[in-house]
Amino acid sequence: MGISTKEISEVIKERLKDFDASLVSADVGRIVAVGDGIAQIYGLQNAMAGELLEFPHETYGLALNLEEDQVRSVILGEFGHLHEGDEVRTTGRLLEVPVGVPLDDKGPIKTTRTLPVEKIAPGVITRKRVDSPVQTGIKAIDAMIPIGRGQRELIIGDRFTGKTTVLLDTIINQKGKDLYCIYVAIGQNAASVARVAATLEENGAMDYTIIVAASAADPASLQYIAPYAGCAMGEYFMEKGKEALCCYDDLTKQAWAYRQLSATLRRPPGREAYPGDVFYLHSRLLERAAKLNQAHGGGSLTALPVIETQANDVSAFIPTNVISITDGQIYLQSDLFNAGQRPALNVGISVSRVGGDAQTKAMRQVAGKLRLDLAQYRELAAFAQFASDLDTATRNQLERGARLTELLKQDKYQPVPLGEQVAALYAGTQGHLDKVAVNRVIEWTGGFIRFLKSDRQGLLEAIDKQQALDDSLFARLNAAISTFNHQFGIEGYEDQPDPAAQAAPAASKKA
């Protein structure tokens, strides 16, 4: 690409036009010691807590410890070029990130607007109860653990249980919807972040997604700041009355980074060597998720933090902290994952404390009993391992449960739209799958959706649009299931034409 010298001089002129070199007035101190990403600075009597400090060579730091005649600061970025005796200045500003809608694909974000990285969470007066859902496109979650806009739902599990996949599915499912997504990668290796970016790109999700990355190679200070920076970007959308979703993947690594900083800042270690304020580290971040009321624009920021457990130990320090902060958790288990149940969701101990308020009516209508059915199924399944002969009712319940479990399986990066979820779950919960062999349930589901799209046009769209099922939609669904079951070769079902298709010509005849 050729750039003419004229263009360059234009740019320079533009920049020089309103250049006004003003007098620099600041507080100064000198570096006494530097190391491990921490600088010990003598002086800076008037530094504020959390103030941005300016080191030589355009390096910045954050004043964290204010002591009697020195300040300890974390250095944001590389620190190899700093020396003892270097001058440090206060800036009078807090740490900020640029926000706005990036206009171009890859270049730097062109915006003049910045928001502080650390901010007080919205108060009670400005909030509204969570009342609308974030459609994740994952059947098990949308049906049983609905996530509301403005909610904080924890995703917790061991390594390789599909935590990131849940996030990516959710982000991909927002395509063409009104939710801006922010994916914050903390302490992951750069290859993983690249893979996430590639997946989102392939699925066309980068049009509405921001990735904030502090990879494992970045200094601990950046890994500590990254979630707050991502949150500030989400708040920008929320304050403009829009809806945003912020995924923090994962907060365990952030806690590690903060532990490292605190240890090098010589703050006293507590349980598991975390500093005393590690709870506040996460609570102040997650409290910033909110649903604002109409007087404040009606925007929302949903938080999906991720915590990685070691050997399913949810009673470790950081998992218990974040469980208590969030409004529910999605618990992923490696044994379920290895048994082929994907997403490897443990329905029994996963909850959403917002509950049915954040579910569409259609989903409530078909999935209301699902959670209970599955819970009973698991209990019975545990018993049935010992029993040799079971009564019919129990056997039926076991059969139903096995099929429902099968119905909730889905492939990664293939979120299911609301209409398809409702149709499939309706068939499952109403017992229309009971005569389908368990190992053919996935095949049945795929075929049924294809059948609805080709032979019962308008049905899925109607459910998506109305978000509730009325008598006519129920009738259409029943007819469709009966016809498809007949085609699938299941006894006791017969072909039934689409009631809507009949009604329409009849109406036109009358007219």
Add this chain to the structure above:
Amino acid sequence: MATAAAKRYARAVFELAQQDGQLEQWARRLERIRELFADPHVAAVLNNPTIATDRREAFVADAPHLFDEEATNLARLLIESGRIDEAPAIEDEFQRLADEAAGRVRATVTTAIELSAHDRQRVTEQLSTQLKKEVRLTVVVDPRVIGGLRLQYGDHVADATVAARLEQLRRRLAST
């Protein structure tokens, strides 16, 4: 940088000096002690733990031409407690306390060329009217500032040098 110990010694000396009305004398004594202890040969002997403490103390006590009586006592105390490295910090802290008590501010002005006596007077007056305190000005000549001046008092700096402006300009041009 003043350590906690240096501050404690300085405060003790300062309170004693204030009580006796001997601030100026004590400032000179501290200066002399600092100068003597700064000599690497002297410090090597006084810091040497293989020489008995009383012999090291005798080194200053037996040389009345070095210090007067009060200064000798302080020097002996510092030798005995192994704090001779703190002497510069004690002097700095003492100066700070004395300045604070007298409502004085020490300021450093850095320029590329030597300031004329008249300009120096103007800077001093301007600053003292602004701070409402007596200003003691130290003048530093540093050609690297290119032009303008840089004023530092306490932890505060006001930078109006050409070097600082050029740096601002460089950043502006390099920014995205």
